[in-house]
Amino acid sequence: MSRPELVLASASPRRIELLAQVGIRPDHIDPADIDETPLKGETPPRLAQRLAVSKARAVAARRPEAVVVAADTVVSVGRRLLEKAADEAEAVRFLKLLSGRNHRVHTGVAVVRDGRLSVRVSETRVSIKPLSDAEIDAYVATGDWRGKAGGYGIQGPAGAFVQRIVGSHPAVMGLPLYETVQLLNGVGWRP
Numbered sequence: 682m683s684r685p686e687l688v689l690a691s692a693s694p695r696r697i698e699l700l701a702q703v704g705i706r707p708d709h710i711d712p713a714d715i716d717e718t719p720l721k722g723e724t725p726p727r728l729a730q731r732l733a734v735s736k737a738r739a740v741a742a743r744r745p746e747a748v749v750v751a752a753d754t755v756v757s758v759g760r761r762l763l764e765k766a767a768d769e770a771e772a773v774r775f776l777k778l779l780s781g782r783n784h785r786v787h788t789g790v791a792v793v794r795d796g797r798l799s800v801r802v803s804e805t806r807v808s809i810k811p812l813s814d815a816e817i818d819a820y821v822a823t824g825d826w827r828g829k830a831g832g833y834g835i836q837g838p839a840g841a842f843v844q845r846i847v848g849s850h851p852a853v854m855g856l857p858l859y860e861t862v863q864l865l866n867g868v869g870w871r872p
């Protein structure tokens with residue numbers, strides 16, 4: 682039997698690069714267009730899981746022969762969810778909230794093969810140093826925060842703000858590689 686096609690249900694360039702890092706090159710990139718609004722009272726790990734599953738299912742519905750992988754990254758500080766900052770002012774607000782404290786990054790990853798779903802959620806704790814207004818303004822001016830949950834990217838200049846992480850660096854960037862490879866192996870998919 683020939684190997685099924687692998688489809689990455691994501692528009693995130695980071696997810697493509699992270700898969701490439703472990704030698705996985707999807708046959709197709711087919712982003713899912715789903716409503717990412719949190720449900721009332723939904724916890725960050727449940728949100729990350731639900732959205733990863735919804736993205737994977739949406740794409741599997743139109744590609745039933747493929748192995749589909751999808752993910753979702755959710756940043757939270759205390760009880761607040763920090764989605765993608767809409768503009769510079771919101772990015773500044775987010776960085777002020779993250780300054781000098783710990784926050785959590787949950788990344789859900791879901792794989793669908795032959796209608797069967799498997800899913801994992803990775804949790805990482807990130808400590809950001811106390812940030813001065815000048816540091817925040819200089820970072821926000823780079824535009825690096827755009828399109829990234831929480832208003833920063835650990836893989837860019839904001840990496841210098843990160844004192845410590847406990848968990849998975851690639852999961853903060855958008856895809857927990859250990860869990861992803863486990864899930865793909867679990868459904869019998871090999872590069």
Ligand SMILES: Cc1cn([C@H]2C[C@H](O)[C@@H](COP(=O)(O)OP(=O)(O)OP(=O)(O)O)O2)c(=O)[nH]c1=O
Pocket residue numbers: 690691692693694695712713717752753754755756786828829830831833834835836853854855
């Ligand atoms: C916290 C953090 C997030 N991110 C990115 C990863 C994700 O691309 C993004 C979170 O948004 P997501 O909604 O998880 O993903 P996406 O909209 O980029 O792509 P798609 O829904 O099509 O799969 O934030 C970083 O790149 N670095 C970081 O340090």
